[in-house]
Amino acid sequence: MPFPVERPRRLRTSPALRRLVSETRLHPAELILPMFVKEGLTEPRPVASLPGVMQHSRESLRKAAADAVNAGVGGIMLFGVPSDKDPYGSGAIDPGGILNVAVRDVVSEVGNDTVVMTDLCLDEFTSHGHCGLLATDGSVDNDATLEAYGRMGVAQAAAGAHMVGTSGMMDGQVGAVRTALDNSGYQNVSILAYAAKYASAFYGPFRDAVESTLSGDRKTYQQDPANLREALREVRLDVEEGADIVMVKPALPYLDVISAVCDMTDVPVFAYQVSGEYAMVEAAAANGWLDRERVMLETLHSIKRAGAQGILTYWAAEVARLL
Numbered sequence: 001m002p003f004p005v006e007r008p009r010r011l012r013t014s015p016a017l018r019r020l021v022s023e024t025r026l027h028p029a030e031l032i033l034p035m036f037v038k039e040g041l042t043e044p045r046p047v048a049s050l051p052g053v054m055q056h057s058r059e060s061l062r063k064a065a066a067d068a069v070n071a072g073v074g075g076i077m078l079f080g081v082p083s084d085k086d087p088y089g090s091g092a093i094d095p096g097g098i099l100n101v102a103v104r105d106v107v108s109e110v111g112n113d114t115v116v117m118t119d120l121c122l123d124e125f126t127s128h129g130h131c132g133l134l135a136t137d138g139s140v141d142n143d144a145t146l147e148a149y150g151r152m153g154v155a156q157a158a159a160g161a162h163m164v165g166t167s168g169m170m171d172g173q174v175g176a177v178r179t180a181l182d183n184s185g186y187q188n189v190s191i192l193a194y195a196a197k198y199a200s201a202f203y204g205p206f207r208d209a210v211e212s213t214l215s216g217d218r219k220t221y222q223q224d225p226a227n228l229r230e231a232l233r234e235v236r237l238d239v240e241e242g243a244d245i246v247m248v249k250p251a252l253p254y255l256d257v258i259s260a261v262c263d264m265t266d267v268p269v270f271a272y273q274v275s276g277e278y279a280m281v282e283a284a285a286a287n288g289w290l291d292r293e294r295v296m297l298e299t300l301h302s303i304k305r306a307g308a309q310g311i312l313t314y315w316a317a318e319v320a321r322l323l
């Protein structure tokens with residue numbers, strides 16, 4: 001028998017052949033751009049730990065959203081940074097709160113040309129920085145928070161959000177939001193459930209972007225990075241409660257979770273390439289230690305190869321243009 005028997009290298013001999021047999025292809029429609037809007041800004045302000053990412057003014061958000069849509073991104077995920085925070089996160093529910101007015105702005109700008117999504121969580125709006133309301137002993141009160149999430153979801157839907165992203169990791173949050181939306185006539189507003197969201201140190205730069213006031217951590221509600229089966233339980237519950245899409249977050253350090261979730265559910269599975277994942281690459285590239293563009297695409301291919309059908313990434317508009 002001639003040796004070698006098989007020659008896998010034969011299919012790698014030219015760019016055309018490699019392209020022909022590529023198993024994973026990125027498409028702009030699967031990329032979702034997270035964007036920040038800060039109340040009271042007149043000019044966009046760069047986020048130091050997220051090079052290239054801005055805290056937008058209402059005006060610059062409209063323009064950046066339109067640019068991203070022109071580049072072909074599949075969706076936009078909006079985060080609001082209010083000027084005033086209180087223990088109840090009232091700004092999240094107020095129709096005049098920054099996130100709700102920004103949703104109106106963006107929907108009137110890009111209409112139905114993309115999917116406008118909102119972060120449905122209280123942490124940007126609470127003075128203590130937790131994702132929920134606090135009980136008198138200082139712990140995060142799950143069931144009181146559900147009621148607030150329901151009202152927040154209705155406010156976002158009333159502002160025109162197409163999809164709400166339940167990211168607070170309270171038990172029962174998807175069911176509570178689904179019920180609240182349905183009771184207010186928003187049956188067609190869908191829920192992107194941050195189903196398996198880990199208590200990750202990779203969220204550091206995001207907390208700069210939203211000027212987080214959190215002291216302490218989120219370990220009583222977000223998942224332990226050591227756990228995989230627990231993620232499957234969270235996904236099962238969210239789907240039972242009515243999640244339209246489930247998400248794993250962060251992405252690159254949790255490819256095994258993405259893959260396992262894809263095996264166990266028939267709803268679309270998304271992944272969130274979070275701020276720290278982005279910042280690591282940007283920082284290394286700025287030092288000349290990594291080829292920025294190649295690493296950027298490699299990470300996204302890996303997340304897609306693991307099974308994610310949609311990816312939230314701060315590179316969404318850039319990669320959409322590149323493709």
Ligand code: PBG
Nearest residue numbers: 121123167202203206274275276
């Ligand atoms: C919660 C929320 C967070 C992120 C998205 N939604 C922060 C957290 O859970 O502490 C992090 C996203 C990122 O790091 O890019 N509102």
